[in-house]
Amino acid sequence: MTQSRSLQRRPLGRTALTLPKLGFGAAPIGNLYRPLSEAQALATVAKALDEGIDYFDTAPHYGFGLSEQRLGSALAGRPLTLSSKVGRTLEPLESQASDQVRFGFAGGANFTPVFDYRYEAVQRQLDESARRLGRLPDIVYAHDLGPVTHGAQDGAYWQQFCTGGYRALVERKVSGDIKAIGLGVNEIGVCERALAELDLDVLLLAGRYTLLEQEALTSLLPECEARGVSVVIGGAFNSGVLATGVQVPGPHYYNYEPAPASVIKRVAALEAVCTEFAVPLPAAALQFPAAHPAVVSVIAGCASAAEVGQARAWMDEPIPAGFWATLKSRGLLSAQAPCPAGVL
Template identity: 55%
Template structure:
């Protein structure tokens, strides 16, 4: 698995429409750059991301095996909505994602993903968006539905050799901890919860994964963009570029923390985005860091950031300023 992974939500028209050609160019550029891990989901563009990824990979021949992860937990049903943007995806197919963590729902979702991805096997299958953050008061019922049905389906798919590894893909490390109490999982995709802005996962969750032999893929290293853009540019000052954190307008406390991070990075002439991308990768339990990529230019920029030399002194300064958790390792 490559250290930098390709997050495929953008090629599902996340926030803005792309053409099939643009999506294909992004995937091909990633392969050329050495990226060998691609994450997608039925939810991303309501099948569009999986379809485009499958088509692009079918047209290329990578020199090394490609690893694909996709997700279950939602079924796509016909939609009558004419809205141009639904659930954050623009100009997507007329389908609506419907939560379903049952045995039958997971099996149906998996079969549909195989067709869209044009493959007969999935490397990593993840249960998508379990947790109170997504389901609120319905979470206990959804979790029971998954453990009684969906988890059994995923385990059977793994035992049959149709899936290599199973886990959860979520924005909450707490639900991953809870899942480990009830089942055996090979790993997790944790989005946005172990970054320069949030490091609580290194207190109990990541050590628990180490004890259980579960790997972690880190998604959302830029916390919805604020760690990629910073808060000081002229475009941001003019209001042309909004500051997002966890898919919402960034609160002032987060803006202030990012400004502090950005100032320290400027002292060492290192891009904040490079530090944000390399920080989570330093944890031994994290096997890949996913960046959402929509173009060849973004692929090239992310590859430059992941390979930017960062002085040890910068990591020391971040720790001295209490911007890093005491238990959080830094790159050597």
């Protein structure tokens, strides 16, 4: 039986791991933006397993432990690949948290996240993740380093990680407790800094290599190829605008904010080509980054079984080769961008 395209696997860097082209992003089951019942969260994960998806990415930040806890329950005893993150310590709240949205999560666990990339903190964060997940993750990303997140404190947190948390991750990898280490960020610059200073296996880059953004082609992705560092792509829909398009009523979100007019105009142009070739815009958005040879997986955040099935269908959608050529000819895609082979 021919393997579905979305289940094709690529090796991760210089490790023994392989990842499927389509992975599961578990932020939504941590109550991202809205509460999700336990039953719905578990049904969403079950659907991913039914679809053959066996790479799940989470973080302590997602629902302040809730996403990890739910994955731990849903995936107990199953042979698959898990990734989680370090960099935030979950501190107990003195009073019971309400259902209000905190840091983007609604009605999460009764903790608040505090940035801490020190050696002892990262060791503790890993142990706490293992307790919630029922096992240590296979891949561990240092979460949200960089000036966009940390502003004037960027340098201090970077040094904290390089002299502390990074050493903790290397020790865990050398001992065999975890299999791969990297960064989980939404900034190109901090990835390039990491490649110059650290020995990493993988980068999880969110929102910076998409149908709307290809700056990573200039130096980051070639450098990853040269160094044997793999890339996992998150945020392929750029916070939603490439999932919904702009032909439906707004607001339309890009980078977690209302999309500027320039983005609205560009998405409308992408949609026009999609209409010409009868290609769903979200299918193109998911498949495009997966075509780069440095990219091993594209993770899609899903909040329901229906969303899992839709993501799988989009990743398997046949797209004509002429579609990609037309995007390039109209200046909507970098001429240097690797594209899916497409169907004739």
